Amino acid sequence: MLDRRAFLAGSMALATVGCRTADRAITVGSKNFTEQLVLGEIFKQLLEHYCRVPVDGRFYLAGTYICQQALLAGRIDVYPEYTGTAFAAVLKEHAYGDAAQVYADVKQQYRLRFDLDVLPALGFNNSFAMVMRGADARRMGVTTLSQFAPYAPKMRLGVGYEFLERQDGYQGLARTYDLKFADAPRVMDLGLLYRALESRSVDIVAGSNTDGLIAALDLIVLEDDRHYFPPYDAVPIARPAFLSGFPGAREAFDRLAGSLSADAMRKMNYAVDGEKRDATTVARDFLMHSALI
Secondary structure, eight states, rough: OOHHHHHHHHHHHHHHHTOOOTTSOEEEEESSSSSHHHHHHHHHHHHHHOOOOOOOEEEEEHHHHHHHHHHHHOOOSSSEEEEIIIIIISOOOOSSHHHHHHHHHHHHHHHHHHOOOOOOOSSOOOOOOEEHHHHHHHTOOOBBBBHHHHGGOOOOOEEEEEGTTTSSSSSHHHHHTTTTOOOOOOOOGGGHHHHHHHTTSHHHHHHHTTTTTHHHTTTTOOOOOOOOOOOBBEEEEHHHHHHHOOOHHHHHHHHTTTTTOOOHHHHHHHHHTTOOOOOHHHHHHHHHHHHHH
C-alpha cells in the first residue's frame, strides 16, 4: 500500500509540473482588434498546453490603458503589447528607431515602475501604417508620406481612439510631414477603419503593418520615409507572481519567442478578417503547424 501511495503521489506531481497554483485559472487579456484577439488565443492555448490548468480569456479590452490597469490590478495575468506603444503611450517617452534598445528600455522601466515582466519578443514588428486605397495612390502617383502631404488638404483621415493622444500618434506625424487634412480626424473603433476606407467615408487611415485586409482590399501602405514611427515589436507583458506561480508559463513564452513573422501574422489576421475563420481555430492551426503544442 505504501508503494502504491508513493507511485500515485509521484504521478500527481508529474501531472502538475509547472502548475504549482493549479487551484486558480490563468487569465489572458487582449485589446479590441483582430491581431490582439489572435494573439490572445495563441497565448491562451499555449498556456493551457504547458500549464495544464484552465485559462480564461478577457479579450476585446478597450485599449492599452485598460489592459495595463487590468494587469496591475491582477484581473489579467498577461497580454500582448508592442514595444513602441509601451514606450510612448505608457511610459510617456519619445521612442526611437533602435528596436533592441527600445525593447531593453521598456523591459527595464516596466520592472522598475510597475513590477511587470516584459517577455521575449514574438518575432514581428507591427508598426503603425498610413493606409489608403490602392487605386487612389496609383492615380496620385504617391508611395511615401512625403509625396502624400501636398494632397492631404483634400483628404479625410480615420484613426483609432488612441492615435490622437499618443506621443507617437497624430500630432507628431502631422508635424513631421506638415500634414493638413480636409477635416479633423474621424475617430472610430480600430475594427471599422478599413470598412470606412472601403466605403469612402475616409481617404486614409492609421492602420497597422500586419493588418490582413491591406492586400485583400487592394490597399497601399505609404512609406514612412522620415522614419517617424518607432519599432513596435510584439511582446507578452506579464505579472511576475503569475510567472512564478506557473513555471510552465515562462517555458511556453520562451518557446513562442521569435516564432511569429510579420507574414505569418498578416496571414492569420486575414484568415479572421477576410476569410471569416474563427480565431480559436486559426490560433490552434498556427501552434500545431509550428510544433508548439
